[in-house]
Every structure is written in structure tokens, then in C-alpha cells.
Amino acid sequence: MKNKQPPQALIDAGLSMFVNTTKLRELPLRVADIDIENLLWHFDMPVWAKDGTDDWNLAPWEVIKKREGTLLHWERAEKTDLRFPIVITEYNSRLVILDGVHRLVKAYIRGDKKIKAKIIPKEHLLLEEFQS
Secondary structure, three states: OOOOOOOHHHHHHOOOOOEOHHHHHHOOOOEEEEEHHHHHHHHHOOOEOOOOOOOOOEOHHHHHOOOOOOHHHHHHHHHOOOOOOEEEEEEOOEEEEEEOHHHHHHHHHHOOOEEEEEEOOHHHHHOHHHEO
16 A cells, blocks of 8 residues: 555545654654544544555444454554554644554544544644655
């Protein structure tokens, strides 16, 4: 999937920003508690590939509902560590996850109402050191 262009819906939503999330996570920025409800729109987006495929064809709702072809992402969400905040930015007046959709899935399944998030200012995303 790394060489394929994401679907237009992901590009329009700001979910095609490929940045160095490892470096962004290391930034000494504040961590905030974000209402999960403000991030649920991500669950409608085909951000992953179904098991055995290499395409943008799997939305998190399908994983949550344990549909066919979702086992790998279900296991990944189950094993993820919620002690680490997700990484988000603001794009077109809404919060966009740059790193951490599996953590959001786990928090949602647990019934959490909030999730810890590191909020990355837009200007950081333009810096060459954070490009991937």
C-alpha cells in the first residue's frame, strides 16, 4: 500500500498526510484528553487493507464488527498500548489522526469516552524533518 495513492476520500479528509510519526511523537508538546466522539468519523474511512490484500479497503467499523478480513487489525488493536497518546492535528476544522487509529479502536471498544492525544501544530507538518 505504501506505493499506492490513497482514495480521494482520504486525501480530502487529510488522512493522506504521510509524516514521520516517530519524530512527531518525540516532540515535547502537551498531551490533551480528547473526546472520542470527535474522532469517530475516522471509523468510516478506508484507512487499512483487509487481510490478504494490499489496498485501501478496510474501515475501522468493519474491524470493530469483526467482519471477514479484519483479524490482523483486530489483533493489532487489541495489543496496542493506550499509555501512548495518539498523534493528531487540525485539518479543515476537525481533528485528524496522524498516528493511533488502532488505539482509538481499542479505547472505543473498551467504552472509553476520552483518549490521550498529542496535538501537532500544522506548521510542524510542513517541516522537512517531519516528512516521511
